[in-house]
Amino acid sequence: VIVRYEPWGAWVKLESEAAIAALDRDGVRALGLDGGVAWTGDAPPGAPLEVHMAVTSRCGAGCKGCYLDARPDGEEPPREALIAALDALRDVGVFTVAFGGGEPTTRDDLDALAEAARQRGITPVLTTSGLGLSDARVERLRAFAQVNVSYDGSAETYARVRGFDGAAAAERAIERLVLAGVRVGVNVVLTRDSFPRLAATLARARALGACEAQLLRYKPAGRAASLDYLARRLTLDQARSFGATLRELARERGSPEAAHTLRPGGFHLRIDCALVPFLSADDELGRDPDRLARFGVFGCEAGGALAAFTAGGFVAPCSFAPATNLPATDLRAHATDPVLGRWRDYAAKPPEPCASCALRRVCRGGCKVVAAFLRGEHGPDPECPRVAAWEQQRGAPARQDAAQEQGAG
Amino acid sequence: MSDQASRRAREGALDAASIRAVRTGHGANCSSIGSVIDTLFATAAVGTAVFAAVVAALQREDVKVAGGGDSPPPPLAPARAPSPAEPPASEGA
Numbered sequence: 461v462i463v464r465y466e467p468w469g470a471w472v473k474l475e476s477e478a479a480i481a482a483l484d485r486d487g488v489r490a491l492g493l494d495g496g497v498a499w500t501g502d503a504p505p506g507a508p509l510e511v512h513m514a515v516t517s518r519c520g521a522g523c524k525g526c527y528l529d530a531r532p533d534g535e536e537p538p539r540e541a542l543i544a545a546l547d548a549l550r551d552v553g554v555f556t557v558a559f560g561g562g563e564p565t566t567r568d569d570l571d572a573l574a575e576a577a578r579q580r581g582i583t584p585v586l587t588t589s590g591l592g593l594s595d596a597r598v599e600r601l602r603a604f605a606q607v608n609v610s611y612d613g614s615a616e617t618y619a620r621v622r623g624f625d626g627a628a629a630a631e632r633a634i635e636r637l638v639l640a641g642v643r644v645g646v647n648v649v650l651t652r653d654s655f656p657r658l659a660a661t662l663a664r665a666r667a668l669g670a671c672e673a674q675l676l677r678y679k680p681a682g683r684a685a686s687l688d689y690l691a692r693r694l695t696l697d698q699a700r701s702f703g704a705t706l707r708e709l710a711r712e713r714g715s716p717e718a719a720h721t722l723r724p725g726g727f728h729l730r731i732d733c734a735l736v737p738f739l740s741a742d743d744e745l746g747r748d749p750d751r752l753a754r755f756g757v758f759g760c761e762a763g764g765a766l767a768a769f770t771a772g773g774f775v776a777p778c779s780f781a782p783a784t785n786l787p788a789t790d791l792r793a794h795a796t797d798p799v800l801g802r803w804r805d806y807a808a809k810p811p812e813p814c815a816s817c818a819l820r821r822v823c824r825g826g827c828k829v830v831a832a833f834l835r836g837e838h839g840p841d842p843e844c845p846r847v848a849a850w851e852q853q854r855g856a857p858a859r860q861d862a863a864q865e866q867g868a869g
Numbered sequence: 870m871s872d873q874a875s876r877r878a879r880e881g882a883l884d885a886a887s888i889r890a891v892r893t894g895h896g897a898n899c900s901s902i903g904s905v906i907d908t909l910f911a912t913a914a915v916g917t918a919v920f921a922a923v924v925a926a927l928q929r930e931d932v933k934v935a936g937g938g939d940s941p942p943p944p945l946a947p948a949r950a951p952s953p954a955e956p957p958a959s960e961g962a
Contacts, residue, residue: 487887553936560899756892
């Protein structure tokens with residue numbers, strides 16, 4: 461177990477199981493440890509638990525909603541720069557590094573980077589489109605704890621999300637990785653087109669051998685930061701039904717007890733930080749923040765438990781947010797960087813209607829990237845069903861999803 | 870303290886009530902932080918089993934302290950009495 465002291469106790473990463481846990485001080489003491497200076501005085505905010513590292517901004521796929529606006533002639537930082545960044549992660553006790561891009565498998569040194577992360581006690585994981593993933597490239601991915609392949613659905617659904625049909629290539633990649641013994645998950649971007657087909661998409665991914673699906677809210681960053689975003693985002697009705705949809709998906713999968721233990725097996729479902737505000741509309745989950753907190757559900761952790769490194773070598777609050785001026789190699793200054801501090805401060809004390817929301821402690825004010833795109837500033841997430849209802853009660857016009865949906869269809 | 874002695878000292882001392890939160894799985898998304906939600910819809914017994922599995926792993930594994938750069942991890946400190954200034958259970962998790 462790897463222990464990282466926090467003012468309230470410690471985060472611990474298990475090495476025999478795929479899990480991290482938050483232990484209070486008594487729990488840490490029961491391990492025979494003492495937090496020392498971390499438990500005295502005004503300790504600074506904890507460092508990120510997870511860092512998303514863009515190891516390239518090159519990609520030839522041309523997905524129309526790419527949050528990075530990755531292109532074939534993008535930047536590829538030298539390995540030495542990425543090793544120095546991994547040193548910075550080790551020095552502050554980051555648990556997980558997620559390599560992404562651009563298309564990370566365009567690099568020929570991914571195996572060396574993954575090994576370098578492991579040597580530093582950091583769990584390496586990776587996201588890929590799966591396009592052009594040859595057997596030789598699959599070999600370079602064996603050192604990763606998990607590889608997620610972008611897979612939004614079968615041919616037509618995939619094409620609606622990304623602008624081209626890459627479903628067959630993604631499916632081949634999943635199968636190749638599974639055959640090679642690599643633990644594989646899928647990333648599913650939820651748009652108003654992919655959402656109704658979610659159950660079929662997950663069933664197909666599971667049949668191909670994937671062990672997990674990560675559901676991602678579509679976000680207005682990079683090439684997706686355009687008016688087209690308004691016609692592609694989830695409708696308000698879809699956002700309202702999100703909790704019920706998750707419940708139904710869990711029921712469809714049969715919820716075998718084995719799937720909920722820490723042991724490998726089963727097919728797991730994840731939601732990303734930006735989807736947490738949608739749970740505010742769920743009668744059951746929206747009123748039980750303790751349950752969400754107990755099972756480690758994270759809302760917006762940008763600038764907190766999450767950080768991103770750009771291909772240019774700077775720290776960003778998350779992969780969708782603009783970079784700060786803080787070099788990745790100076791991650792120790794994460795706690796004092798004013799821009800990152802502003803993101804943390806907002807999440808800690810958001811205004812109404814978030815301030816009175818039962819989910820606030822977990823949700824942390826919703827997605828700031830969406831709020832900034834729609835409103836031009838940090839503010840309540842306008843796509844959160846609770847925020848939308850609150851604003852409508854105060855005279856704001858209702859969203860016109862129905863008309864947009866027809867137009868998008 | 871040897872690893873074996875450390876493990877023996879931990880056995881039985883760690884209470885599942887000291888675990889504020891458990892995040893399962895590795896996740897592998899490179900753009901936004903993800904959380905497993907299966908357990909939200911599982912029975913209470915399953916939730917208890919997950920926390921018990923974490924306790925067992927914590928008692929079984931050797932302990933290393935993160936964030937020390939190139940320096941070796943500090944030695945294990947002896948347990949001491951709980952601090953009166955314990956933060957509320959809702960913080961940080």
